Amino acid sequence: MLHEEVVGRIRAILLDGEIPPGARIPERELCERLQISRTPLREALKVLAAEGLVQLLPHRGSRAAKLTDKDMRDLFEVCQGLEALAGELACERITDVEIDAIAAVHGDMVRHYRDGDLIQYYRGNRAIHEAIVTAAGNPVLAGLYTSVTARIRRARYVTPMTPERWALAVKEHDAILNALQRRDGVGLAHILRAHLRHKREEVLQAGFAETEGNDLVPRIA
Amino acid sequence: MLHEEVVGRIRAILLDGEIPPGARIPERELCERLQISRTPLREALKVLAAEGLVQLLPHRGSRAAKLTDKDMRDLFEVCQGLEALAGELACERITDVEIDAIAAVHGDMVRHYRDGDLIQYYRGNRAIHEAIVTAAGNPVLAGLYTSVTARIRRARYVTPMTPERWALAVKEHDAILNALQRRDGVGLAHILRAHLRHKREEVLQAGFAETEGNDLVPRIA
């Protein structure tokens, strides 16, 4: 198993919440599960700690990182900035074909909304946001986006919505598609920001934050 | 020596260019220099690879990452986005004391400009940009900024400037300070973007990119 694969597997375990935030990461157990020794496992944990998904406590092992309200706010704030930038760049660079593909996903998503299928709705929703970032054509930006969104994914795509919130989100997505089609970068950036600001309010209202007592400030992402 | 310290030492070696971009990283040599064994060294290299400073080639060791023109462009683009966001947030949150401190550094910097002291000018310049990011009060943002700027630091703060460019940069910094003092977030964001766009043009014109042939797309930062 390659290094990157080990990192990916553990990342998935953390993002799925299989090891819940704050829980101790059972080194020995993970080792036999992944059929690797402690050396490559620990290398992966250090990388994930740099990403902010794992918290390392010297001589006391590693835990799945918990997010405070403040962390959540900060991450959403950065995410807003990244998506806004991606939106602007995407409008300069996106092809007609890519726009059509997004429009198709958008259509499906709206149908899922009408059907009340939140899971499928979220799936399409996320695909659209990611497609916009991809269309920006900036791998550095895409990398940061991936890492920041990973940390708030559960909050973003698990929080239930009130009918009003959901209706608003769909309206915003109409505007997002519209701005894309008009290639109105500034407009798109504004809508994406508002969209995420609303989502953040939802999440924080829902009290999704995972703790109050950890001042995890990862260096990288 | 603590893990984070090892990472920091190696990062410094890379940023100083002591191991030039593209060069092989001599594992054994670094080990005896830092007085550690290969295990912690390799853990650090994996972390730095996630940051984008090191390129890992499976079974072929690690090299100091090289930046292509495209990498440079992408990094500056993201940096623009991050600084613009930081500028907006800073205007909402910065205290009068912090503004005064920045104004003082600005004054010094202008004096260094008048003296033609580029080194000192750059030092103040960088301090101002970092102070703005700090004033944004968002550690996640600050972390991303640190990691992105680290990768373009040499390009950003080593490239020589023509007198015209330099004069323009100083004018832009006047506007930056002014926007901060008026707490004009949107205005500040615009100026910061333009400022960085000009710097990027300078850097790319100077042909600072380090290679043409590496498609390094680090996951994280």
Add this chain to the structure above:
DNA sequence: TTTTACATTTTTGAATGCAAAACTATCGAT
């Protein structure tokens, strides 16, 4: 009963050792 001191066990962090992969150098064939 609670607390404190001490011994034992567990876990962590790093050094070493080992098998596999890649690199180098030599030699033979064209």
Add this chain to the structure above:
DNA sequence: ATCGATAGTTTTGCATTCAAAAATGTAAAA
């Protein structure tokens, strides 16, 4: 002379081992 194969060397990646630190458990004292 150049190219390609092959033996030998080096380097990598990982498992294992070892010392130190922390956690746990036990027993004596307050």
